[in-house]
Amino acid sequence: MYHMGTSRDRPTRNGKRIHLSLVANPSHLEAVDPVVVRKTRAKQYYSDDTERLKNSGVLIHGDGSFAGQGVVFETYHLSALPNYTTGGTIHIVLNNQVAFTTEPSLGRSSQYCTDVAKTLSAPIFHVNGNMWRQWSRFEHNEINDPFFTQPKMCRTIGNHPSALEVYQRKLLESGQISKDNIERMHDKVDSILNEEFSNSKDYVPKKRDWLSADWAGFKSPEQISHIQNTGVKLEILKSVGKAITTLPENFKPHKMIETGEGIDWALGEALAFATLLVEGNHVRLSGQDVERGTFKTGEKFCPLSHAVIDQKELLFTVSNNSLSELAVVGFELCYSMENPNSLVIWEAQFGDFANGAQVMFDQFWSSGESKWLRQTGLVLLLPHGYDGQGPEHSSAQPEHFLQMSNDNLYEIPEMGPTLRRQIQECNLQVVNVTTPANYFHVLRRQNHREFRKPLVVLSPKNLLRHKDCKSCLSEFCDVLDDPEFGKSGTCFKRLIEDHNTHKELEEGIRRLILCSGKIYYELDEERIR
Structure with missing residues (x-):
């Protein structure tokens, strides 16, 4: 999980480019769901995408949080409301069998973690990807060891080839790529990753780097912004x-x-x-x-x-x-x-x-x-x-x-x-x-x-x-x-100075009260009784 968020333009096979935006998110699982949906809706509004064809949201969930966090259900029920709909959101749910270290049967009452989507008759596709990512092999952070609570599953995962290994073998067997090509790709990717990792040690982010072009000219706490006249002609x-x-x-x-x-x-x-x-x-x-x-x-x-x-x-x-x-x-x-x-x-x-x-x-x-x-x-x-x-x-x-x-x-x-x-x-x-x-x-x-x-x-x-x-x-x-x-x-x-002078009461004043809201009117009524 990358908390800070980022964005980038990526080329596509047809020569065009697509803008990808990863929304900043906290560790409160699923709290980012309505945030992503909102960003999609706002993009549609400000780009005049009334047909909702140019901007789309993608949410990636874990099985345990998708079934357990109520905000998932709340977000689903915004999907058809007039000023909230985005035309549809793609939800990818990783049913990795490791929601923390809780057994699936103890983490939800439904057979599938995606059953909450049935409340809106959303189409659900169950796909056997035959892919065990590193996240699933070693749990969701560096501290929790799922082997203590899920030993049988962890042994199965450990004996299973990784997604990369499965894909490489398939390409080699089909003759679409040679072993030398695979090694060159490995070397190229390793070189890029090592170079970027080395550069990151001296990288100091600038706050303005994180604001989009629409926010150009806005000031941070380090800059002085003078009080603005908000009166109108x-x-x-x-x-x-x-x-x-x-x-x-x-x-x-x-x-x-x-x-x-x-x-x-x-x-x-x-x-x-x-x-x-x-x-x-x-x-x-x-x-x-x-x-x-x-x-x-x-x-x-x-x-x-x-x-x-x-x-x-x-x-x-x-x-x-x-x-x-x-x-x-x-x-x-x-x-x-x-x-x-x-x-x-x-x-x-x-x-x-x-x-x-x-x-x-x-x-x-x-x-x-x-x-x-x-x-x-x-x-x-x-x-x-x-x-x-x-x-x-x-x-x-x-x-x-x-x-x-x-x-x-x-x-x-x-x-x-x-x-x-x-x-x-x-x-x-x-x-x-x-x-x-x-x-x-x-x-x-x-x-x-x-x-x-x-x-x-x-x-x-x-x-x-x-x-x-x-x-x-x-x-x-x-x-x-x-x-x-x-x-x-x-x-x-x-x-705001008190506009009601009450001159007949001014003599003998011994107390000054600073107040706001309705308290002023209540005190004003009380003192003229």
């Missing part, structure tokens, strides 16, 4: 605002864009999506029940699809996914790694449900830049807050994500505008946004920075329709009197 805000709030004739549109006041959470999010679409970014939103409406006729209408006039391709994708976390998060995670000019978001039905994707968070999402040298800007929307839903539907368990992002409690980072790299050096960000305008900016910031970082949004529940959780249109604009930018632009605010 007023005329564009009004234009897209009108487009996304104009409904069929028998519907009454919102008036918030026309008045410029009282912009709520939903419209702030829609404006972020729409303005990114206008700028040519792909926005993909998936999750459990994210595509929904209230039209009695059952017809579908997506206002964001009208944000870009005469768009040649569908830049906005919204899709319900299966009731899965592990496979779906793996799929969306790697989708975000294919094209930096995309905003890919996965929303849990409730924040608690993200627990089911913990392997993806640990192995790919939070550590991918360090381990695999790959950046991702995947956004997690995790509904969070004790709002009467009970303990199983209330906490996104932010402590998990905060622990992942914490490095040194006692190191105070540089915060000067030309020196700070705090966000670039961390592996992810966790935010609990307080206003619709700040939510707008944090989403747009994902695409406007010169690097990509994962983002957790502890998305609110009761703020979605809270009477006081509103923003003015001017807070979304690219020009505004701002303490950090002057009059040059707006961005995500790390600190």
